């Protein structure tokens with residue numbers, strides 16, 4: 001396989017894996033507060049967290065087995081300061097890795113994974129895409145891109 005083909009293959013792998021995984025952004029700790037809209041308790045169209053400000057998402061969600069109007073409120077700092085969380089477009093929060101049963105991942109591990117996902121989808125992809133766009137002659141000069149491509153292709 002030519003170096004340019006290796007780069008193209010790595011780019012296709014990056015794009016395929018990135019598209020299949022949770023879009024994110026992935027974050028360390030959970031900053032989302034989710035609650036159902038309960039007018040009788042909190043006022044018309046309000047949830048238990050509306051006193052913090054406007055919801056970052058509003059729609060219908062299943063909460064404790066009931067599909068209902070719901071809000072997501074996003075805080076600047078995590079409520080839950082371990083594990084990796086990602087917010088889906090439908091307002092649900094995906095726990096990427098955490099479990100009460102087996103324990104919590106360490107903060108350094110979670111931080112590394114969150115940063116690695118961002119690098120993988122950002123800088124690594126850009127380096128390889130630039131090398132592919134440069135064409136066959138210049139692609140040979142992109143040693144770093146080829147090393148990345150070979151790591152991805154193995």
Ligand SMILES: [Zn+2]
Pocket residue numbers: 046047048049050051055071072073
């Ligand atoms: Zn609310």
